Amino acid sequence: MSEYILEMDQITKQFTGVKALNNVNFKVKKGEIHCLVGENGAGKSTLMKVLSGVYPYGTYDGNIIYEGEVQKFSKINDSVNAGIAIIYQELALFPDLSVYENLFVGNEVQHRGIVDWNQTIVESKKMLEKVNLRVNPETLVKDLGVGKQQLIEIAKALSKDVKLLILDEPTAALNEDDSENLLALLKEIKKQGITSIMISHKLKEVIAIADSVTVLRDGNTICTLDAAKGEINENIIIKHMVGREITDIYPKREKKAFGDTILEVNNWSAYDSQLGKQILRDVHFRVRQGEIVGIAGLMGAGRTELAQSIFGNPKSYKLKGDLKVDGKTRSFKHTSDAIKAGIAYVTEDRKGDGLFLTQDILKNISVANLHEISTSGVINENEEIKVAEAYKKDLTIKASSIEQLVGNLSGGNQQKVSLGKWLFVKPKLLILDEPTRGIDVGAKFEIYTIMNSLIEEGMSIIMISSELGEVLGMSDRIYVMADGEIKGELSSEEASQEKIMQLATQ
CATH class of the missing domain: 3.40.50.300 (P-loop containing nucleotide triphosphate hydrolases)
Known part of the structure; x- marks a missing residue:
């Protein structure tokens, strides 16, 4: 029997002629914590969406081999039923429902076709104990912090007898204590034989927890590093991620006297x-x-x-x-x-408050200072284009044009658009x-x-x-x-x- 629970072989995925994944090979051993890293746009989330059935069989080339068999997931439920659970950065919980309702939504505890709420609460307590979360299962999810909500997502996955748990940037919105608790939990469920794949930009966390690390760059598999061989350290990972060495993550700035x-x-x-x-x-x-x-x-x-x-x-x-x-x-x-x-303010929530994701780069950059490019209330479209093109160039926003929708950009490029929007107010x-x-x-x-x-x-x-x-x-x-x-x-x-x-x- 193979030592790998998952093998993704020669996976290629295209969007309107652009290869998001190019013959990617990705192997995960049973019972390990395997981290998937790479710059934004490298293809990490796309690869996991292929695995989970978000992009169904037939929309990509290559094979998914899970537990020794080629899989043809046509929808998310197919992967869920196979024991694969994916937890996204944007949590999929119902804020106005209780913890126990969220834990068993779609997977209700029933007796003769009728939901047994008392037993659901009992089972919820067992699931919460598994993730070391001490909250009343009747608490509304909206009344809990992000860290506890993240644990509820994991408990929800465990309630479905998950074998392979995928976490997409699980600590991005967590403070240090909640992040440490989450990483400790991953180590704990590893002891229970559950395999985890974690996508993360936080390299210190990757180094602390990973048994293996696979690096993607521009839709290609660059390498897989093994902790047991001493291959996982920050400099090596960064070099493979960006294709160059970043000797100093924080660029130096000449110290000058401050003004008033x-x-x-x-x-x-x-x-x-x-x-x-x-x-x-x-x-x-x-x-x-x-x-x-x-x-x-x-x-x-x-x-x-x-x-x-x-x-x-x-x-x-x-x-x-x-x-x-x-x-x-x-x-x-x-x-x-x-x-x-x-004064200008670049919000922490660029997707919710900072940008219009369904609008293009052009409109997002000009929106905070329209009077600058308007005469008698009429926008000068030529000036608007010049401004957007200038910020696209100055901030090195990677996009096909200023007409590209902001929602289709990587996180780093979205942040640059948000910066451009507020720099335009000077x-x-x-x-x-x-x-x-x-x-x-x-x-x-x-x-x-x-x-x-x-x-x-x-x-x-x-x-x-x-x-x-x-x-x-x-x-x-x-x-x-x-x-x-x-x-x-x-x-x-x-x-x-x-x-x-x-x-x-x-």
């Missing part, structure tokens, strides 16, 4: 009427011209709420305190007021909320290089990030938040992961 204070916030507090709680308390911080100020903290610390309260308060928080731009006290009643004052202060979330190491390097270029041109940046390496590698100064408060300020010279975490957990 651009933004100053004092005694800043915010109350969320919908949640009925104080979310910011007596926050003090400042940003000078030509510097990158990092804001670190654990999930729920108030970092995004702080950014939104400054950027015209779109959530309608009840605000108190003083906000000064260029030394002048300001009060923004709308995001448009903040934009006019020279801000003096750019707030970047999780600027590299869900994008690969090559695209991260490009985003960091763009940030450095903007600083060289005299812009100022506030960077909110959950990745401590990113905060340390890019910031001139760092503020650490916890429970809606600034717990400390660190210079780049004195900052360390240990000091940041110490402040973040106060």
